[in-house]
Amino acid sequence: MLSREQFDEASGLQIFSGCRPETIAMLLEGAFLHKFPEGIDLAKEGEPPDFLHVVVSGAVELYSRYRDRETTIEVIGAPNVFIAAAVVLDRPHLKSARVIEPARILMLPAASVRKALSEDAAFAARIAVELATAYRAVTKDLKNQKLRTGLERLANWLARRDTETGSTHRIVIPYDKKVLAAQLGMAPENLSRNFATLARFGVKVKGARIEIGDPAALENLAKPDPLIDDPSS
Amino acid sequence: MLSREQFDEASGLQIFSGCRPETIAMLLEGAFLHKFPEGIDLAKEGEPPDFLHVVVSGAVELYSRYRDRETTIEVIGAPNVFIAAAVVLDRPHLKSARVIEPARILMLPAASVRKALSEDAAFAARIAVELATAYRAVTKDLKNQKLRTGLERLANWLARRDTETGSTHRIVIPYDKKVLAAQLGMAPENLSRNFATLARFGVKVKGARIEIGDPAALENLAKPDPLIDDPSS
DNA sequence: CGTGAGGTTGAGATCCTTCAACAGATGTGG
DNA sequence: CCACATCTGTTGAAGGATCTCAACCTCACG
Structure with a gap:
């Protein structure tokens, strides 16, 4: 549950710009805004997504394991969203997430996000923009890896x-x-x-x-x- | 301009499922459905996106160059969309696209796509799903590259x-x-x-x-x- | 001071690329 | 039908890039 101040702060985030007030209220209904210390795991690959995470401050490392190897895929700073794709598709996380710089994280219930997606075109468009941006970022990373x-x-x-x-x-x-x-x-x-x-x-x-x-x-x-x-x- | 049969065929594509008829009509207004032989380039990295492409049949290779190197990022078969991210954000293509198996391609004007995005929540949600799927595919590819x-x-x-x-x-x-x-x-x-x-x-x-x-x-x-x-x- | 975590350096092995030569399939023109 | 060219793929040899293992170093901290 968010306090009045937290609600106001959260509703000003870029991800909500242009959305209907009801959409924002619905999304923030079951939301949390928490502080996390360094080292905490916010998500584990293979598990189903419960929340869409927004990094309000601090930084989060997204990493994956395979056999006995581990690699980091991305480092997310504020004010960015992560694990949006898993939430939209309601499929297991492909990456784990770990706080690498003490962070404040806004967590929106996954089910609310999917509901908002089909009801509010502005929110859906914002999520589409987020996903498109994230997609391009990974694509650049893949080019970086394969070509250099x-x-x-x-x-x-x-x-x-x-x-x-x-x-x-x-x-x-x-x-x-x-x-x-x-x-x-x-x-x-x-x-x-x-x-x-x-x-x-x-x-x-x-x-x-x-x-x-x-x-x-x-x-x-x-x-x-x-x-x-x-x-x- | 699409013929009557082409219009009917196109409007049955997955990407339009759940969309309002007006949205579909608007998107198909300035659309083309063309056959392309093997070897044709459909898009060039660095150039602005004019159309959202849907592979109706055949296959398309997405590739990139850097210095004197070239790599293929992805191979798209039917019935899939590509260069959606560039269209949504209206930014230059990150990849070139080349037909590697004779293909029929539906081309939707980029401006119409962006307009539909903000007007029809169902279409925006579909695009979000497309982008989320593509994002996860590249992420898997990046893991594949870095971990194996x-x-x-x-x-x-x-x-x-x-x-x-x-x-x-x-x-x-x-x-x-x-x-x-x-x-x-x-x-x-x-x-x-x-x-x-x-x-x-x-x-x-x-x-x-x-x-x-x-x-x-x-x-x-x-x-x-x-x-x-x-x-x- | 010890101790431990993070970082550096060295040596050897492995993975991968490049360059070059060759083989096989396909196609063309005489 | 053959000679030739071309394109694709294979093989060999050499060098480069990268990883692993191990030792060592440095610095913050108890």
Whole structure:
């Protein structure tokens, strides 16, 4: 149950923009807005979806296992939705979700979401936009994986991260390096080695802090492609 | 412009089920239903989307380039939609599309699709389902890429293809082996070598025809996971 | 100070790609 | 019908990329 303040805060979220007030009220009826500490699992792959999750603040890692391997598929920051696809289709999660930065999460009952979908075109359109955006993000990731080497993926991650944080040429890895390694699709050891290789291109690493000494050289190595790297395209 | 028969055929497609007749009429207003021979390009990555495409028959390969590399992301058979995400968001295609099996394609004007999205909740919900399904398919593919070796991907492709075609333990590769190689994320040479390796597990290859001599051995090697391999989960 | 977690480095094995040569099938024109 | 070209796929050899295992290092923290 949401408090008055929570209700007001939640109803202002992008996901509800343009929706009918009744739709919003119905969705928030059985909703929760909870704080979660780092390390908590919010969903487990293979299990049916109970809630649509909205990251109000903090960050969540989506990861999967197979045999004795594990990889992270995506890191979701605020203010984004996740596991929308599983909720819409009412099928088991394909990924587990784990808090990697203390987070406030709005949880909307899955059944309400599916109901709203067929009753409110604006909400359905918003969900369609969310899904389309998520779809494109994964597609870019798949292209990234299949078309680039590990070193290229790292170089592009650095270049993108730099422009996203104001092109100061100083960036900070916002989580453990092993998470970054898994996200980039390489072993942690390989991430170290790739960083070492990038020293030749003016990249200096000190713990989680990275300095891009020669942005042009890095850019030239990375050869970013808007159809892979632009988050907004 | 569609003929009377084409209109009737098109309006029976799954994508329209539950939609208001006016929505369907509006969508089919400026639509085309064309036959395309093998090899034709239907869309080019980087260009804006003009039409939502529905594969009525035949097959289409979605592929991408980067530097001098190319990979296929997906192969779409009938009766499926593609480039829905680009149309919904009105953003450039992330992938090119090429006919690999003579196809009949229904093309719905992108602007009409976006209009229908906000006016007809049933249509919006259908598109949301399409997008959610496509999203999950790419996610599975990404897991496949990041969590498995090439040999495992091939073994699982064979196992899945076999069950999809009636578990006769005889399958036919429905397109060129180089397309299969790109789809599985390996060089064509490597596909050959992986097939050679599979001989030890009872897999016999003669051109495009494959016989699975020891299904249990293949299954044991593949170790399929419903959260990667089940098309319906 | 120890201790443990996260990160780095080295060595060897494995996976995969590239380049090159070759084989087989298909098609064409004389 | 044959010679030739072409396209696809296979095979071999070499090198590159990546992973695993192990040792070591560093730093925060009790």
